[in-house]
Amino acid sequence: MIQSLQWRGAIIGVILVVSLFLVYPSLGPVPEFWAKHLPNNPVRLGLDLQGGLYLTLEVQSDLAVEALTDQTISEASALMKDASIRYSDVVRTSPTALSVYLKDPGQEPLFDEKVLDKLHSFKKVSSGAADKGFEIQLELDPKTVESIKQRAVRQAVDTIRNRVDQFGVAEPDVVVQGADRIVVQLPGLREDINRAIDIIKRTARLEFKLVDEKGDVAAAEKGDIPSGDELLYQLNRNPRTGVVTKSAFLVKKQILMTGDVITDAKVQPDRGGKMIIHIDLNRIGAQQFERITGEHVRERLAIILDNRVYSAPVIKDKISGGSAIIEGAFSPEEAHDLALVLRAGSLPAPVKILENRSVGPSLGDDSIRLGRNAIVLGMVLIVIGMAVYYKWSGMVANVALMMNLLLIFAVMVSPFLRATLTLPGLAGVALTIGMAIDANILIFERVREELRGGKSARAAMDTGYNKAFLTIIDTHVTNILAALPLIQFGTGPIKGFAVTLCIGLVVSLFTAFFVTRTIFDYAFQVKQIKSMSI
Amino acid sequence: MELIKPNTKIDFMGNRRYAYAFTTVMLILALASIPIKGHVRLGIDFSGGAMIQVKFNKTVDTDHIREGLKSLSENLIVQKLLGTDEFIIRMETPEEGADKLSQRVQGLLNKEFGTGSSEIRSLEMVGPKVGKDLQNAAIWATIIALGMLLVYMAFRFTFTMGLGAIFCLVHDLLIVYGFFAWTGKEFNLTILAAMLTVIGYDINDTIVVCDRIRENLKLQKKAPLIDIFNASINQTLSRTVLTSGFTMLSVVAFLALGTHILQDFAWALVIGIIFGTYSSIFVASPCVLELDRVLPVKR
Numbered sequence: 115m116i117q118s119l120q121w122r123g124a125i126i127g128v129i130l131v132v133s134l135f136l137v138y139p140s141l142g143p144v145p146e147f148w149a150k151h152l153p154n155n156p157v158r159l160g161l162d163l164q165g166g167l168y169l170t171l172e173v174q175s176d177l178a179v180e181a182l183t184d185q186t187i188s189e190a191s192a193l194m195k196d197a198s199i200r201y202s203d204v205v206r207t208s209p210t211a212l213s214v215y216l217k218d219p220g221q222e223p224l225f226d227e228k229v230l231d232k233l234h235s236f237k238k239v240s241s242g243a244a245d246k247g248f249e250i251q252l253e254l255d256p257k258t259v260e261s262i263k264q265r266a267v268r269q270a271v272d273t274i275r276n277r278v279d280q281f282g283v284a285e286p287d288v289v290v291q292g293a294d295r296i297v298v299q300l301p302g303l304r305e306d307i308n309r310a311i312d313i314i315k316r317t318a319r320l321e322f323k324l325v326d327e328k329g330d331v332a333a334a335e336k337g338d339i340p341s342g343d344e345l346l347y348q349l350n351r352n353p354r355t356g357v358v359t360k361s362a363f364l365v366k367k368q369i370l371m372t373g374d375v376i377t378d379a380k381v382q383p384d385r386g387g388k389m390i391i392h393i394d395l396n397r398i399g400a401q402q403f404e405r406i407t408g409e410h411v412r413e414r415l416a417i418i419l420d421n422r423v424y425s426a427p428v429i430k431d432k433i434s435g436g437s438a439i440i441e442g443a444f445s446p447e448e449a450h451d452l453a454l455v456l457r458a459g460s461l462p463a464p465v466k467i468l469e470n471r472s473v474g475p476s477l478g479d480d481s482i483r484l485g486r487n488a489i490v491l492g493m494v495l496i497v498i499g500m501a502v503y504y505k506w507s508g509m510v511a512n513v514a515l516m517m518n519l520l521l522i523f524a525v526m527v528s529p530f531l532r533a534t535l536t537l538p539g540l541a542g543v544a545l546t547i548g549m550a551i552d553a554n555i556l557i558f559e560r561v562r563e564e565l566r567g568g569k570s571a572r573a574a575m576d577t578g579y580n581k582a583f584l585t586i587i588d589t590h591v592t593n594i595l596a597a598l599p600l601i602q603f604g605t606g607p608i609k610g611f612a613v614t615l616c617i618g619l620v621v622s623l624f625t626a627f628f629v630t631r632t633i634f635d636y637a638f639q640v641k642q643i644k645s646m647s648i
Numbered sequence: 649m650e651l652i653k654p655n656t657k658i659d660f661m662g663n664r665r666y667a668y669a670f671t672t673v674m675l676i677l678a679l680a681s682i683p684i685k686g687h688v689r690l691g692i693d694f695s696g697g698a699m700i701q702v703k704f705n706k707t708v709d710t711d712h713i714r715e716g717l718k719s720l721s722e723n724l725i726v727q728k729l730l731g732t733d734e735f736i737i738r739m740e741t742p743e744e745g746a747d748k749l750s751q752r753v754q755g756l757l758n759k760e761f762g763t764g765s766s767e768i769r770s771l772e773m774v775g776p777k778v779g780k781d782l783q784n785a786a787i788w789a790t791i792i793a794l795g796m797l798l799v800y801m802a803f804r805f806t807f808t809m810g811l812g813a814i815f816c817l818v819h820d821l822l823i824v825y826g827f828f829a830w831t832g833k834e835f836n837l838t839i840l841a842a843m844l845t846v847i848g849y850d851i852n853d854t855i856v857v858c859d860r861i862r863e864n865l866k867l868q869k870k871a872p873l874i875d876i877f878n879a880s881i882n883q884t885l886s887r888t889v890l891t892s893g894f895t896m897l898s899v900v901a902f903l904a905l906g907t908h909i910l911q912d913f914a915w916a917l918v919i920g921i922i923f924g925t926y927s928s929i930f931v932a933s934p935c936v937l938e939l940d941r942v943l944p945v946k947r
Contacts, residue, residue: 544902592797597845
């Protein structure tokens with residue numbers, strides 16, 4: 115028995131030392147040797163306690179599918195030209211379907227062979243005579259649609275991760291939720307939150323298209339847009355007055371090149387102090403760019419980002435070497451943000467903000483101070499109450515209680531868990547204190563009953579512990595059962611609360627049973643006490 | 649020190665008719681809130697909308713804020729946080745530019761009250777779709793929690809006692825719900841967490857009594873159920889009162905010191921603990937006693 119007591123003492127001692135080591139960095143800055151050689155994970159605070167940003171975004175993956183269909187239109191047109199198939203029109207009839215109108219029905223087999231075969235993801239649904247000619251209806255098969263959508267969400271996550279990595283917050287978190295939602299958490303983000311949101315949700319789709327020099331811009335602005343063209347605008351800000359003016363451009367719909375080929379983007383001021391963005395292209399992009407500029411010398415190339423024209427320089431000569439510049443009337447911040455999104459890549463589809471929670475650092479500081487005070491006050495009241503009601507036994511329970519609190523934080527910062535402490539989590543700690551003390555109250559009430567029944571102190575303690583054991587297991591298990599759905603369904607702070615509660619309950623089983631029992635056994639065996647102060 | 653004398657013999661079960669009357673009145677009160685108050689006031693977590701917390705460094709009144717922000721929305725709810733110069737402003741989700749909301753609000757406040765006199769401390773915007781999803785998640789979380797507890801109780805004790813415990817939980821949840829409906833306090837995700845905690849806490853209380861009943865049933869196989877129930881409740885009464893008291897101490901500390909979010913959380917717990925303690929004595933056991941006629945408690 116003595117030996118087992120030593121063992122138990124040793125276990126408690128080790129746990130205490132390890133816990134203190136784990137918790138110490140959360141109490142303040144650690145000395146240098148500590149940071150170098152010892153575990154140094156301060157407790158992770160939730161957004162509500164340190165301020166920051168929480169966003170739920172919805173990837174509008176339907177638009178990614180639509181974009182593919184649009185792309186296929188120009189692909190099909192090019193293929194038909196190559197194969198000398200005469201057609202009158204190719205139109206999108208739904209996000210996933212398009213119709214091709216042939217002038218000569220006899221060319222259908224040729225179409226099947228030379229065009230359809232190469233449009234892998236599209237299947238022919240039907241064909242027959244229609245008003246505009248011989249109509250062939252093509253449709254994306256549902257499996258492809260599904261995989262495009264999934265890929266869009268995955269790509270969006272990667273891109274957003276790239277972007278938020280540059281904000282410099284300690285633990286950015288970007289995860290997929292459900293089929294098409296992305297949750298972005300930036301705890302501790304202290305700079306301009308609105309600018310961060312702008313950067314995250316920016317599609318950053320960069321396209322190079324030719325300006326239609328023959329088109330009539332004035333007529334287009336009235337609604338008469340030539341087919342194959344689209345009307346886009348450029349915003350010009352006067353740097354002195356800040357007045358923004360719009361100028362219209364008529365550009366060809368065909369996309370010559372997109373931003374996928376960008377490897378780097380940097381901001382450089384030009385000689386006049388204007389900001390320009392210098393972009394580097396990968397090998398494929400460099401080849402494409404060389405070919406495009408070679409084929410369209412003396413024409414104007416519009417550089418379009420998210421359907422806004424930034425610049426439309428005249429191509430003076432074939433450009434080789436794989437780099438290009440974007441000029442525009444941007445402020446240094448705008449240019450910096452633009453370069454950032456170009457570097458991080460474009461979103462495959464626009465995102466919509468479904469949920470936006472931001473907490474300023476000052477509120478977080480207040481919350482943590484009040485929460486801490488509330489826990490300390492609650493603890494003090496309970497400790498006094500236990501000491502008064504159960505005397506020395508109450509003090510033993512208080513020791514277990516202190517250890518309980520220490521262990522909760524130690525488990526939370528432990529490398530396996532790295533749980534987040536939230537404001538409701540602090541309340542969870544307070545409640546756990548109540549529950550932990552309940553275990554000891556159950557035991558002590560049993561012991562008192564046994565003592566009243568005339569048993570010796572030693573026997574009363576043994577019986578008390580044994581009889582209370584099952585009850586305490588039951589109460590703790592049921593509490594954990596009630597908290598589990600919260601871990602599953604809860605988000606952010608609520609999940610933090612449930613996790614804290616569960617940790618607290620497990621820890622309380624250990625402290626209320628193992629620790630107090632060991633102390634009592636020590637008192638009985640080593641100190642040879644004959645009666646209990648209870 | 650002893651609060652409850654060891655040989656206390658209160659005839660809880662004999663007087664259960666008074667408890668029935670009280671329980672019925674409380675339940676009617678809680679349910680009456682639905683036709684009269686039209687449900688609880690759902691927070692933006694569940695209803696969708698925007699909520700902004702603003703701190704002023706001077707004294708302003710709610711009407712002035714409402715006037716200043718009129719251009720944002722006609723249906724603006726402005727609420728002063730007690731004892732502070734902080735305000736909670738609630739509105740439906742603005743149709744466009746929801747992410748620019750804090751800039752717009754700050755701009756309007758600067759114009760109305762002067763630059764630097766106010767600080768936006770937090771902004772929350774929940775779209776209607778997410779709100780609906782969170783509502784569903786909340787309902788499922790509650791149902792699953794109750795279901796798991798019923799299974800556990802049926803397995804560890806008896807099915808009848810499990811039913812009694814679940815009835816007692818539903819009773820407590822309805823009372824907390826009624827409290828929120830009548831006081832007009834906002835029901836949000838944090839309060840849901842509090843409700844589920846109340847479930848955990850109440851089942852705690854109920855299990856302690858059930859455990860004692862099970863033990864006494866084994867000791868006295870012939871004794872009438874009603875006597876065993878009475879004895880068990882009396883034997884655990886001291887613990888019940890103490891634990892409720894101690895837990896209340898830590899919850900009251902949050903009520904006294906917490907921020908407004910935690911204060912509502914603490915209120916839910918206070919009501920939950922009071923009625924949880926009441927119901928584990930006066931609802932769960934009598935319920936089992938009545939159920940025993942149709943679904944006899946196995947001995």
